[in-house]
Amino acid sequence: MTLPTTTKSIAALSPGSVDDADAFVELELPVGDIGPRDLVVQVKAVSVNPVDVKQRRGFAPQDGPKVLGYDAAGTVVAIGADVDLFAVGDDVFYAGSIGRPGTNTELHVVDERVVGRKPVSLSYGDAAALPLTSITAWEALFTEMRLTTESTGTLLVMGGAGGVGSVMIQLARALTGVTVIATASRTESITWAGELGAHHVIDHHNLAAEAKAVAPQGINYIFSPFSAGNVEIYADIMAVRGTVVAIDEPAGLDILPLKSKSQSWQWELMFTVPLHMPDSTSQHELLNRVADLVDRGIVRTTVNKRFSPIDAVSLREAHRAVESGAMVGKVIVEAG
Structure with missing residues (x-):
């Protein structure tokens, strides 16, 4: 495919409440630079974690628009020059890095060293629940x-x-x-x-x-x-x-x-590795181990609530569920 220069993203324009009008806004934003070890992933599903809520409430206004999302499952559609762990067409799952734009976007750029192969036994949604946790x-x-x-x-x-x-x-x-x-x-x-x-x-x-x-x-x-x-x-x-x-x-x-x-x-901060140990492949390796445990029937997905499609309305409701403090398991948002 010819990679577009922009992609549909859901972003917060300013920090604040889940009910604020500009907390979840659909925008066309640049896909961004693709580094030598980066993958471009067509995102098929995401999940919402407490870190998403914390970031939405408290990011610096000058950093907006803020694309959240620290879990995803999808398909690799392009790769950087030095990528050697994945190929175009591979299905993957990952949490990414808090130091880069999040996964609430159609095309997401992520370093391959924090990405694992998606469990073949799971749907994209069921897989997206697992990486960060x-x-x-x-x-x-x-x-x-x-x-x-x-x-x-x-x-x-x-x-x-x-x-x-x-x-x-x-x-x-x-x-x-x-x-x-x-x-x-x-x-x-x-x-x-x-x-x-x-x-x-x-x-x-x-x-x-x-x-x-x-x-x-x-x-x-x-x-x-x-x-x-x-x-x-x-x-x-x-x-x-x-x-x-x-x-x-x-x-x-x-x-x-x-x-x-x-x-x-x-x-424990799972972003320590992508932020401070960028050459480490430890998260790639452990996600592959988790995928193997899932495919062997030893570990199961933890999805307990689903929304669709990946848009401002669904993400607002997913954030609301996480903020309730009453969630059991995970909430995911799947592409339509």
């Missing part, structure tokens, strides 16, 4: 926590029915020997976390008592997307030299309560 869960488990197939002990997954938690439960069950404890409180989320493989599902509203009941020797690893107000509880329920891996950044966070038992606190 899979990268986050994988890096938290195997880079930050340093778990292996031989690892035992206990893992507490806070927000077990959320996007990352839904993948983390599956990966921990498939690739480690740890006992997986997930938090959930509503009937739907409790059932969801249990079906994904959590050994125990406990209520985060009664976290200390219920965690101690199922792990009286202390929890070894905690995944924390909701850290505000929980540090003292984590210190209490964790074993000596236990580890917390967090993905949020609450203001004024004080981790001093962890010192007494020599516990550690680490952060």
Whole structure:
């Protein structure tokens, strides 16, 4: 195909509320420069993550129009001069980089080193739900926590029915020997976390008592997307030299309560690799591993809500669903 110079995109013109008229506007924007390791992907489906909401609310006005979207599945339609991992016609899935325009666009430019092959067993929509959450869960488990197939002990997954938690439960069950404890409180989320493989599902509203009941020797690893107000509880329920891996950044966070038992606190940011390790192919490799696990029936998609087509109306409703705080699994938006 002859590559056009512009593409239809959905962008926010200025930061603000999901209800603002200029929060989701359809524009013709430049496709952008194609670097030597870049792919041009015809986007068939995207998903919406909390990072999309955070970016929409708080980007610098001078950076508008802001194209969001940090998950996609689609087909490669053009490649840069030095691309060697993919070819035109390949189906791919990826989360991209927060340092480049997002995936809410018909044609998207992305570095091949953060792209994986799309699972052949999944539709584009079902595949688009997985990249950002899979990268986050994988890096938290195997880079930050340093778990292996031989690892035992206990893992507490806070927000077990959320996007990352839904993948983390599956990966921990498939690739480690740890006992997986997930938090959930509503009937739907409790059932969801249990079906994904959590050994125990406990209520985060009664976290200390219920965690101690199922792990009286202390929890070894905690995944924390909701850290505000929980540090003292984590210190209490964790074993000596236990580890917390967090993905949020609450203001004024004080981790001093962890010192007494020599516990550690680490952060996971899945954009660290594309922003600071551009030559790394680690995310390409892990997404291919996830695709293999999906095609073998070991990991399943986490889609629980769908919108179509990829336009301003659908994306606004998808953002609204994520902002509700009541989402179980992931919300995706598919091309019509």
